[in-house]
Amino acid sequence: MLYIKCPYCGMRSQNEFAYGGDASIKRPELNKDVSDKEWDDFVYNRKSPRGKHVELWHHVSGCRQWFKAQRDTATHEIFKTAMMNEEI
Amino acid sequence: MQKYSVFSLIKNAFSDHMNWEVAWKDPTPKKEYDVIIIGGGGHGLATAYYLAKEHNITNVAIIEKGWIGGGNVGRNTTIIRSNFMYDANGRFNEFGMELWRNLSQELNFNVMFSPRGIINLAHSDAQMNAYARRGNSMRLNGIDAVLLGREEVKKHIPMADFSDDVRFPIYGGLMQPSAGTARHDAVAWGYARQADSMGVDIIQHCEVEGFNITNGKISGVRTSKGEIKAKKVGLCVAGSTNILAEKLNMTLPIETHCLQACVSEPVKPLLDGVVTFGAGHFYISQSDKGEMVMGGDLDGYNSYAQRGNLPTIQHVLTGGLALFPFLSRLKMLRTWGGIMDMSMDGSPIIDKTHIDGLYLNCGWCYGGFKSTPVSGWTFAHTIAQDRPHDLNSELSLNRFSTGYLLDEKGIGTKTWIG
Numbered sequence: 001m002l003y004i005k006c007p008y009c010g011m012r013s014q015n016e017f018a019y020g021g022d023a024s025i026k027r028p029e030l031n032k033d034v035s036d037k038e039w040d041d042f043v044y045n046r047k048s049p050r051g052k053h054v055e056l057w058h059h060v061s062g063c064r065q066w067f068k069a070q071r072d073t074a075t076h077e078i079f080k081t082a083m084m085n086e087e088i
Numbered sequence: 089m090q091k092y093s094v095f096s097l098i099k100n101a102f103s104d105h106m107n108w109e110v111a112w113k114d115p116t117p118k119k120e121y122d123v124i125i126i127g128g129g130g131h132g133l134a135t136a137y138y139l140a141k142e143h144n145i146t147n148v149a150i151i152e153k154g155w156i157g158g159g160n161v162g163r164n165t166t167i168i169r170s171n172f173m174y175d176a177n178g179r180f181n182e183f184g185m186e187l188w189r190n191l192s193q194e195l196n197f198n199v200m201f202s203p204r205g206i207i208n209l210a211h212s213d214a215q216m217n218a219y220a221r222r223g224n225s226m227r228l229n230g231i232d233a234v235l236l237g238r239e240e241v242k243k244h245i246p247m248a249d250f251s252d253d254v255r256f257p258i259y260g261g262l263m264q265p266s267a268g269t270a271r272h273d274a275v276a277w278g279y280a281r282q283a284d285s286m287g288v289d290i291i292q293h294c295e296v297e298g299f300n301i302t303n304g305k306i307s308g309v310r311t312s313k314g315e316i317k318a319k320k321v322g323l324c325v326a327g328s329t330n331i332l333a334e335k336l337n338m339t340l341p342i343e344t345h346c347l348q349a350c351v352s353e354p355v356k357p358l359l360d361g362v363v364t365f366g367a368g369h370f371y372i373s374q375s376d377k378g379e380m381v382m383g384g385d386l387d388g389y390n391s392y393a394q395r396g397n398l399p400t401i402q403h404v405l406t407g408g409l410a411l412f413p414f415l416s417r418l419k420m421l422r423t424w425g426g427i428m429d430m431s432m433d434g435s436p437i438i439d440k441t442h443i444d445g446l447y448l449n450c451g452w453c454y455g456g457f458k459s460t461p462v463s464g465w466t467f468a469h470t471i472a473q474d475r476p477h478d479l480n481s482e483l484s485l486n487r488f489s490t491g492y493l494l495d496e497k498g499i500g501t502k503t504w505i506g
Contacts, residue, residue, distance in 0.1 A: 001397055001398055001399055002397065014399055019389045021504065036489050039489075040341075040488060044432045044488040044489075045341055046340070048330040048343040048390055050392040055389065071389075074391075076393060
């Protein structure tokens with residue numbers, strides 16, 4: 001069982017959260033030519049590192065806010081959580 | 089190589105079974121090989137075997153960080169099936185079914201392939217329609233499929249909850265009678281033994297640390313046991329694909345996730361085939377030892393931990409209890425986890441890469457075991473001929489950028505849900 005610190009509600013159990021995947025993925029900018037490669041990287045290609053991973057979580061059974069977490073994908077240690085407009 | 093038979097068993101009984109040959113050797117790596125396969129799991133071992141058998145390439149090494157068969161080939165729930173809707177997946181896996189049927193004889197190793205059937209249960213009219221469609225697609229590809237009504241399902245699994253007041257009543261199901269199970273470790277050991285006897289070097293406890301690439305062409309790998317040259321290198325590392333891709337400066341349409349499975353205490357024969365619950369993610373079969381073998385959802389977040397979390401086990405078994413209430417009286421014997429190379433459309437990738445002489449076999453999600461023979465067969469062809477076989481031509485790496493996806497379940501790129 002993970003315990004995740006929601007930046008709005010504090011420490012809660014994993015059951016209250018839904019996962020949202022890699023938080024480092026950025027949509028290509030609007031109103032600009034986008035190459036197939038850029039779309040491919042945005043939609044499909046993922047680094048999926050072993051170790052520190054910045055990812056999205058949704059406090060779906062709580063405040064319903066999305067936020068970012070930095071977690072180790074091998075040990076599941078959560079180092080930091082932050083609001084969406086904050087940097088990790 | 090010593091042939092296994094009832095006669096060799098009797099003969100060795102006289103010497104208290106102390107004189108059996110080793111099944112595979114433990115060689116020190118040579119300086120150079122024609123082909124290096126990274127990953128000594130089912131797929132890697134099968135690839136080496138078919139390289140030697142079908143393509144007469146025997147100067148081959150398998151490099152394995154741990155021990156052979158210690159990853160997903162030893163952690164799966166042993167289900168073998170080809171009940172796919174899309175032509176590419178159906179034809180590929182049906183060819184695999186043919187290989188399975190003859191595998192024990194071919195490898196001279198009892199892989200205990202047991203075609204006892206799989207039933208995917210439906211719990212609504214819409215689901216019955218979807219299964220009718222899938223069954224028709226399967227039959228067009230020559231795969232056996234039978235649409236069962238509620239009463240027919242009841243004949244197969246009378247112990248399921250057929251009462252009227254359940255949340256998800258059983259409407260029927262889609263059955264593939266020729267699907268089944270096999271002894272997973274035996275598959276790895278059988279391939280290893282035959283590959284070894286044809287000259288393949290199986291090098292265990294040897295970690296790949298990097299790749300030597302000159303002018304866009306692979307020339308070898310750097311390992312914990314030194315540099316090894318090779319003209320061709322094949323990656324067969326399932327959940328570790330992203331780790332090696334990083335060393336190659338590649339990003340792939342793959343994420344790594346943990347999937348758990350569990351077995352109950354053994355009970356008397358109760359469940360004949362494999363059954364999947366259609367209203368949640370849960371599947372079950374009974375092993376020859378009598379244990380109920382069960383699994384379901386991924387843990388739900390990127391993971392390289394070969395162990396899982398309890399909330400997921402609880403969630404999966406809640407679905408199991410809804411289907412088979414008798415499970416509540418069984419004790420859990422073991423749970424374990426394996427790390428899955430979840431591809432972005434749920435289908436595998438067997439292809440060349442942009443690096444000359446480097447080949448990729450990955451993206452098996454949680455369905456790699458059933459494809460072990462056909463994966464090895466087609467990957468060996470792809471490596472030996474430097475082009476994909478017709479069977480794996482659509483399992484290409486560029487299908488994501490070109491839009492020719494094989495999204496069997498139609499759930500898109502959320503790998504952790506799949």
